[in-house]
Amino acid sequence: MFSLPLQLLLAIFILKISDSQKITFQNVTIKWKNNSKIKTTIASADNLKKIIPSEEEVSVLVKGDVPVLYEQSVYDIHNLTSLRLDSVHLGEIKPGAFGNLPLLRSLDLSFNQLTEIKSGTFTNLNLSEINLGSNRIRSLRPGAFKNVTVQELKLGENSLTEIPSGVFDNVAVSNLNLGFNSIHTVAPNTLSTISLTNLVLSHNQLETFDLEILGNPELTSLDLNDNLIKFLRPGDLKDLPRLNKLILSNNKLTEIPDGVFKNTNIAELRLQGNKIAKISTKAFDDMPKLHLVDISMNDVTLWDSDWLAGSSEPLVFLFASNKISEIPGEAFKNYHRLGLLNLSNNKIAMISMKAFRKLPHIGVLDLSSNEIDNWSPDLLANVNITRIDLRMNRLKCIEENLDKVFGNGPTKVLC
Ligand SMILES: *[C@@H]1O[C@H](CO)[C@@H](O)[C@H](O)[C@H]1NC(C)=O
Ligand SMILES: *[C@@H]1O[C@H](CO)[C@@H](O)[C@H](O)[C@H]1NC(C)=O
Ligand SMILES: *[C@@H]1O[C@H](CO)[C@@H](O)[C@H](O)[C@H]1NC(C)=O
Ligand SMILES: *[C@@H]1O[C@H](CO)[C@@H](O)[C@H](O)[C@H]1NC(C)=O
Ligand SMILES: *[C@@H]1O[C@H](CO)[C@@H](O)[C@H](O)[C@H]1NC(C)=O
């Protein structure tokens, strides 16, 4: 006889509990700016809408603990332009938490404890930035970003191991940062469909340079620093016609074969800190925009005088900390406008008397920390050079008049 009302009571009680559990904003401080800075403490609100002012445009900062963003907690706010919910111990975002935010441009959810971005978390948004960096995100679900346009999506410093297919379907992202995760797998055609211009995948666990992942006609900058990439193959870059900057430093490359970079528009190529022992003769041919090549900290032993045929841009060529022992004749004949050549910390003991032939101009030539024991004034007789560094070799200081030694040459010799 008592059982029915008791059940009812219980049901009401449970309803009340689950209701109060759906309050997203409890005892938080909200700051916003119009002409002056306003700060107010909120005891309890289920939607941010109820606590922000009626202004033309509002930019809001929430301080305090927000463990869960419940459905519709940031919803239907027509004048919200920017929302900072960083460092609020946020552990979960329910699908549908965000919606109907036509003016929202910047959403900062960084430095929280998010582990998963569920399907339907971000829908129908058009922003300049979503920052999900420095969380603990292990999983991005397909549909996590639906009909989202965002200039910059930051997902760095999380715990992602893979990017499954469908995560970025129907999404437009220009700059995507996935650096400092543990990504070893990217599903084919997941990143190649979202009109990226800048992609950061540095500090991950990728083992292959895979065009199915990276092929993207708009991509101009690709950062793969500190991965586990072992090989580059001819044609690897053929579907990246706009690529201007390629960072492959600190990988496991041992060789640069012919044809990888041929006919690309790469201006900046960073290959430092690999284990490259061999660079094929035509490795850097037909790169009409090439401006900076960094091969420092590798294991190259032989200088090839035929590298860089057809280079035409002013060049910075960084070759420090390799194992070159000899500079052969006409070693720089293809380097028409050499701004900086850094050969410091190699094993150079022999320099051909014809080494600098057909090199009309060098800005700075760094030959420091080698094993040069003899320097002939004739070496640079016909080269227009600004500065040469010969410190830490086996030379005694050159005692002749420097102008005489170097002809029209360097204004400064360091030794
Ligand atoms: C509200 O937050 C402040 C600062 O975080 C804290 O000192 C205070 O105890 C909290 N009050 C309640 C009722 O939780
Ligand atoms: C700023 O917002 C507060 C709170 O809504 C309001 O009282 C004040 O008039 C506003 N100031 C200006 C300059 O709009
Ligand atoms: C939003 O701003 C418009 C002007 O751009 C104003 O007319 C409207 O009242 C504001 N709405 C709210 C909810 O503050
Ligand atoms: C996609 O999102 C925009 C807002 O960025 C919205 O105006 C549009 O209606 C959405 N399209 C669909 C099909 O939901
Ligand atoms: C997104 O907003 C920008 C202006 O902030 C606008 O130019 C662009 O057309 C919008 N894109 C979409 C898909 O709504």
Ligand SMILES: *[C@@H]1O[C@H](CO)[C@@H](O)[C@H](O)[C@H]1NC(C)=O
């Ligand atoms: C050449 O490279 C070494 C090692 O990276 C560096 O210490 C040195 O400053 C560089 N020289 C010039 C002129 O940039």
Ligand SMILES: *[C@@H]1O[C@H](CO)[C@@H](O)[C@H](O)[C@H]1NC(C)=O
């Ligand atoms: C050397 O190069 C500098 C800078 O490019 C230039 O101004 C100067 O005229 C050149 N000198 C000779 C002798 O070619």
